[in-house]
Amino acid sequence: MELRDHYPPIEPHDSGLLDVGDGNRVHWEVCGNPDGKPAVFLHGGPGGGVLPDHRRFFDPAAYRIVLFDQRGCGRSVPHAGDPSVSLEHNVTPNLVDDVERLREHLGVDRWLVFGGSWGSTLALAYAQAHPERVTEIVLRGVYLVRPPDEAWGFTPTGAAHLFPAEWAAFRDAIPPAEQDDLMTAYGRRIEDPDPAVHLPAARAWLAWELSANTLRPVPPPDLDDAAVLAFARITHHYISNRGFLPEEGLLAGVDRVRGVPAVIVNGRYDMKTPPDQAWDLHRAWPEAEFHIVEDAGHGGSEPGVRHRLIEATDRFAAHFGTTWAPPHPPPNSLQ
Numbered sequence: 084m085e086l087r088d089h090y091p092p093i094e095p096h097d098s099g100l101l102d103v104g105d106g107n108r109v110h111w112e113v114c115g116n117p118d119g120k121p122a123v124f125l126h127g128g129p130g131g132g133v134l135p136d137h138r139r140f141f142d143p144a145a146y147r148i149v150l151f152d153q154r155g156c157g158r159s160v161p162h163a164g165d166p167s168v169s170l171e172h173n174v175t176p177n178l179v180d181d182v183e184r185l186r187e188h189l190g191v192d193r194w195l196v197f198g199g200s201w202g203s204t205l206a207l208a209y210a211q212a213h214p215e216r217v218t219e220i221v222l223r224g225v226y227l228v229r230p231p232d233e234a235w236g237f238t239p240t241g242a243a244h245l246f247p248a249e250w251a252a253f254r255d256a257i258p259p260a261e262q263d264d265l266m267t268a269y270g271r272r273i274e275d276p277d278p279a280v281h282l283p284a285a286r287a288w289l290a291w292e293l294s295a296n297t298l299r300p301v302p303p304p305d306l307d308d309a310a311v312l313a314f315a316r317i318t319h320h321y322i323s324n325r326g327f328l329p330e331e332g333l334l335a336g337v338d339r340v341r342g343v344p345a346v347i348v349n350g351r352y353d354m355k356t357p358p359d360q361a362w363d364l365h366r367a368w369p370e371a372e373f374h375i376v377e378d379a380g381h382g383g384s385e386p387g388v389r390h391r392l393i394e395a396t397d398r399f400a401a402h403f404g405t406t407w408a409p410p411h412p413p414p415n416s417l418q
Contacts, residue, residue, distance in 0.1 A: 086390040087397075089139035093148075100160070101151075101188055103181045105172035110158035111151035111185055115143035120218075120403030121191045122396070123149045123182065125209075127200030127224075130317030132157030132310070136384060140197065140392050145400035149194070151185055153178055153205075156313045163316045164309025166276045170320045175208055175327035182209045186216060195399055197392075199223035199383045200356060204326060204333070207364075210343065211336035219399045220345040220371075223392055224353055224381050225361040227333055228326035232360060237266060237322065242295050242354045249294035256287035266323055273315050282308055285315035292318070295354035298380035337368045345371035346395040350379030350388055 095112035102108050112133070124137050133150045141148045154173045155163035163170060182205070186194065195218050198206030203222040210217045226232065235241030243250035254262055261268040272284035289311050293303050306314075321327065329335070345368070349361035358375055365373040372395075376387035383392065 086386050087393040089136060089384070089389065089393070090141065090143060091139070092135060093138050093143050095138075100158075101181075101185055103154070103177070103184055105177070106161065107154050107172065107181075108160050109151050109154060109181055109185070110160075111149065111189075113147060113149050113189065114138045115141060115146045115148040117147060119143075119145050119147040120400055121147045121149065121189075121194035123151075123186070123194050123196055125182070125196065125198035125202035125205045126150070126153065126157075127198075127202045128156065128314060128318055129153060129178075129201045129205075129321050130156045130163065130314040131201070140383075140389075141396050142400055145403065146195075146396070147191075149185065149189060149191070151181075154181065155317055156310075162309060163313035164307075164311075166274065166281060166312065166316075170316065173317060173320065174324075175205065175321075178205055179209045179212050183213055183216070192216075193218045195219045195221065195396070197221040197396070200226055200381065201321070203356075204228055204328075207333045207336070207340075208328065211333070211339045214339050214343060217340070217343050218402070220340065220343055221348075221392060221395045221399075222345065222361075222364075223348045223383050223388060224356045225347060225349060225364050226356045227360045227364065228321075228328055229332055229360075230325070232356070233322060233325070235357060236295075236355065245354060246294050249291060253287055253291035256284065266319070269315075270319055270323060273312070273319055278308070281312060285312045288315040288319065292355075296380065297382040297385060298350065298352050298378065301382075334363065334367045337364075341368065341370060344399070346374070346391070347371050348374045348376065348388055348391040348395075350381060350385060351375050351377045352379065353381040355381040 093114050098112040100108040132152045152159040161168045196206045204226045257268045275281045349358040374391045379385040379387045
């Protein structure tokens with residue numbers, strides 16, 4: 084099978100800052116066909132921000148592609164790389180509202196919602212809150228933010244077994260007397276106003292996050308101090324608060340989106356969001372198309388995962404009357 088590659092690089096034709104309240108303005112951009120099928124891309128992290136390659140999961144001739152930096156990261160302001168910036172209003176219900184405000188601001192009636200990793204969490208939360216505004220859902224690296232999901236990533240009982248040296252570096256950035264509660268210890272350091280304290284902690288946090296990101300190692304991104312601190316602060320903030328999700332979790336809300344066409348993609352060797360989360364979502368939502376990619380980890384740009392994601396957006400583009408002729412929808416599969 085020939086794997087689909089990214090669409091060519093593309094630049095935005097419109098962008099701006101949207102006031103979403105609480106003193107926050109989120110940066111948005113629009114690429115592709117101004118008259119095309121609307122789609123919104125929800126980035127991961129949380130706190131990761133939009134990257135140029137995120138635009139390339141969609142046919143630019145077929146889609147009006149909307150991307151935005153969530154509160155506190157990327158080009159949104161105020162930026163959480165400033166340790167004095169409060170995260171009090173940076174919570175999932177507000178992010179859901181931000182997506183809806185952006186839809187209204189851009190005059191979109193309904194759109195495809197695409198999210199990977201934390202973006203899959205936000206996509207599900209948004210779609211469950213506003214199902215009437217969603218045409219299709221494409222999810223990658225499903226993250227349900229349940230207690231066992233958090234334990235996998237941030238306790239010695241999970242991914243640490245597979246990345247022992249990387250876990251040791253993450254753990255040993257904290258003094259032994261505080262290692263029984265790494266989340267609290269990291270929180271104190273990441274929120275400390277002194278760069279000599281918060282930057283080493285933020286870089287150790289990011290290094291652990293990136294260590295398990297892809298099946299085959301890739302060079303780490305070159306991020307400045309502000310981007311590193313924003314990522315660590317925002318991610319820690321959400322993980323420490325179970326994603327600011329309802330107590331019953333996202334699986335309980337599947338009935339609200341059961342009629343929305345959806346594709347779920349997960350790498351077999353995803354060490355950040357192992358495939359049990361995607362499988363549990365599919366079991367609750369058997370109508371959603373489900374793909375496990377056998378030779379992939381967590382990264383959305385890994386070849387097999389990228390193929391399934393672009394295959395999905397190409398197929399859904401046909402629902403908007405493009406001239407592209409899709410194949411018969413593939414069944415649920417283990418690639």
